[in-house]
Amino acid sequence: MSERVPEFEPEVKKKLESVGIEFNPERRSASFLQVDQKVQHVTKYLEGVEIMGIKQAMEKYDWVGEYFWKAVKRDQDEYTKMVDVEDVNGYFIRALPGAKVNIPVEACLYLKTHGAKQKVHNIIIAEEGSELNIISGCASHPGVVSGMHIGISEFFVKKDAKLTFTMIHNWASDIEVRPRSATIVEENGVFISNYVLMSPVKLVQMYPTAYLVGDNSVAVFSSVVVAKENTVVDAGSRAVLKGENSSADILSRTISTGGKIIARGHIIGEAPGVRGHLECRGLMLSEKGAIHAIPELEARYPNVDLSHEAAIGKIAEEEIFYLMSRGLTRDEATAAIIRGFMEIDVKGLPEVLKKEIDKAISMVEKELTT
């Protein structure tokens, strides 16, 4: 572990940048890097936030153990069981009570060894009245094409706190990725989660869940997924509205250029005055591949307001023509429309994170139209 800004080979640096990891003290409040099972680097540039490896956190605070398996079920499936082992590692990020950490914390889980199984358990806590922005970038070393990443992430958004979490993935063609994450949001808490996947991967399978237990708590999930040939993405977001007047919005934009996507979404309303909306939009750009949207709404209380809209289609010829009438070529018009499709307006999303998402998208958008 070192406190200095680490140096990387150019190709690694490029890979890290593609998932939003910069090690730039001017643009980040803290940095964390785990390579395979080892915590390589932890630095903190600002007060108000704590960052360390999960093992170190357990040594430092005896209460950290109490957060383990509090949001995610230990025996949820064979993968959660796989991570319930001695050599698990991961990060612990915590915003202290009342601290407003607007400059993002970055955390990177990096798969370096060919064929390795990376097992991760992360605990993220936004204490009462705090604000925390996190960029979590997951990537594999150039040339490493096979491996597995199983990551448990448990998020705790305390009363009046706001946590924004942006996860960007950049894996390789034969890597299997199974994140298991859940969030508990207390009274007036806000949890915003963004997910971006633009590069090939063998499989991403996940169904992050937010439990909105506090009154007036809010969750917003947004995801932008592009699946190329031989990629399978089975991803969705779930919100369980338990607190009075709690609300959730789930937005997804999926594009298949030959891969298979299952876009799930599930909102459960079980308290008075709750509101939930699910929006899945898919764009099929290839004759191969498939998009399967499965939006689900479940009411367990009379006074709930749940809705969804799902649409899958191709690029409208009318829109291409409209852009061409402003002097764009057919290819430019198509690119602009695809770029527009991936644009998600998330209310309350900090500008820096929006920029990271835009950057991740624009790094690969050119490939989509050629």
Add this chain to the structure above:
Amino acid sequence: MDILRVINLGVEIEGKKVLENVNMYIQEGQTYVLFGPNGSGKSSLLSALIGNPKYKVYNGRIFFKGKDVTDLPTDERVKLGMGIAFQNPPKVSGVKLLDMLKHCARVGNASEEKIYEYAEMLKMKDMLNRSVNEGFSGGEVKRSELLQLLLLNPDFVMLDEPDSGVDLENVSLVGEAINMLLERDKPKNKRKKSGLLITHTGHILKYVDADYGMILYKGRISCIGNPYDILDDISKYGYEGCVRKCLKEFPNSNQK
């Protein structure tokens, strides 16, 4: 100089003929108003001129600035100097009006400052970061179309019902933008821009002083003359009566 010459143009959409044997000749500096009842093919004509692929030219040719553009894709026609404001343009989700304006400014060689200057003039500044046409009112759509055209600065301007749905208080604004596009503020012999305007109410003539009017009736150009006289005749005799009167006055005009 020749700007637009349309010869024996026939157009079909999904196998149905919507225009037959249209002939038209527009010179530099001239602005025409195209009248015609609903469904007469006015919008189809503009669509064919700009090259909407849904509108198939089955007969005839379109020449623009002396060049045969009949088979050119839309963007190349636009780069040659054609421009169009649509009556009902589509929404393009995620593509901001500002993005569209930047493209237009690039094609029209306009500076970035012009974007804001024209947006201010057309009261569209608050809409710049919205997806184009998404949630725009009828009037905002029209003003957005004109704003894009001002930046494209085309030599030949086609406007499809530019004033329909525009609030009364903004109609003169729209008129002003059209006059700018068509250089109507310049003396006649200094005007370089040409135009073809569609209207079926004729309201826009109160704000834009056009040179000629013509009627598109049953898929053909059936009458050409002073736009104010034609408008007057249409309101007195209806389209059919007006066309009949025209034919009486010019028995050898464009009819078989």
